[in-house]
Amino acid sequence: MAPTQLEIKVKALQRLVKEEGFYQQELKDQTDYVEKLRKDSSVDPYDLKKQIEVQQDTERLLPTLYKKIGEFKENLEEYLKTYQGNESLDDANKIIEEADNLIASQ
Amino acid sequence: MAPTQLEIKVKALQRLVKEEGFYQQELKDQTDYVEKLRKDSSVDPYDLKKQIEVQQDTERLLPTLYKKIGEFKENLEEYLKTYQGNESLDDANKIIEEADNLIASQ
Numbered sequence: 001m002a003p004t005q006l007e008i009k010v011k012a013l014q015r016l017v018k019e020e021g022f023y024q025q026e027l028k029d030q031t032d033y034v035e036k037l038r039k040d041s042s043v044d045p046y047d048l049k050k051q052i053e054v055q056q057d058t059e060r061l062l063p064t065l066y067k068k069i070g071e072f073k074e075n076l077e078e079y080l081k082t083y084q085g086n087e088s089l090d091d092a093n094k095i096i097e098e099a100d101n102l103i104a105s106q
Numbered sequence: 107m108a109p110t111q112l113e114i115k116v117k118a119l120q121r122l123v124k125e126e127g128f129y130q131q132e133l134k135d136q137t138d139y140v141e142k143l144r145k146d147s148s149v150d151p152y153d154l155k156k157q158i159e160v161q162q163d164t165e166r167l168l169p170t171l172y173k174k175i176g177e178f179k180e181n182l183e184e185y186l187k188t189y190q191g192n193e194s195l196d197d198a199n200k201i202i203e204e205a206d207n208l209i210a211s212q
Contacts, residue, residue, distance in 0.1 A: 002136070002146045008153045019132070026125070040108045047114045050178065054121070059169060064163060072156065 006087050009079055013072045013095045020102055023058060030048055030055045066106055073099040107182060112193050115185055119178045119201045126171055126208055136161045174212055179205040 003011070034051050037043045073096055080092060109117070140157050143149045179202055186198060 002148055005150055005153065008143070008149065008157075010151070012156060012160070017134075021129070030121075040107055043114065044111055046181075047111065047118070050118060050181075051114075054118070054174070057174070061167065068160070068163070075152075075156075088190070 003019050004085070004087065005079070006083065006085065006089075006092065009072070009076045010092050010095055013069070013076055013099055014091075016065065016069045017095060017102065018074060020062075020069065023061055023065065027055065027058045027062075030058060066103060069099050070103055073103075110191070111185070112189065112191065112194065112195075112198065115168050115178070115182045116198050116201055119175070119182055119205055120197075121173065122175045122178060123208065126168075126175065128192060129167055129171065133161065133164045133168075136164060172209060175205050176209055179209075 030051070034048070034055050037048050037051055057084065076092060076096060083089075136157070140154070140161050143154050143157055182198060182202060186195065189195075
């Protein structure tokens with residue numbers, strides 16, 4: 001069955017929120033690892049520098065992602081304002097709230 | 107126990123190769139989804155356009171990642187040339203081969 005426009009918009013936002021969770025976990029793991037290497041005086045400076053670069057590469061992804069989460073969320077909210085259908089809005093409201101929390105935590 | 111320099115370099119490359127697998131899976135899922143939306147004439151052009159943008163955002167990550175995989179691989183290979191320790195080189199050789207395959211598939 002073809003997805004409804006509501007389903008497409010909800011799924012779009014859910015997908016980005018899931019991605020954000022993944023990137024944040026990656027970033028946390030990498031930040032912890034860099035800290036561990038920093039504390040170890042036997043670590044080669046080149047290796048430490050390279051791991052900091054990996055951390056920065058992940059950090060660099062986040063602004064674009066938050067911008068897009070905001071955009072998709074606003075589009076879904078706009079759509080709901082004039083929505084006349086009978087579908088449940090539970091998933092839509094839930095993901096809008098999650099997106100709001102993510103953006104607020106920035 | 108502090109990681110050895112060999113362990114750090116092997117882990118660095120393993121981490122990037124794992125990331126590459128994740129991004130490629132994301133990209134495949136998103137590409138399939140865009141194709142599905144494209145075939146559905148009821149899909150709103152805005153929604154399709156936005157999903158193509160998400161696909162492109164993921165695609166845009168890959169060149170930096172492949173460049174870094176190549177760099178980390180070469181650094182590990184250089185290190186092995188003069189390595190005099192007693193650690194097993196199995197993990198190192200395995201991840202170098204995986205990295206070579208990824209780069210060759212580009």
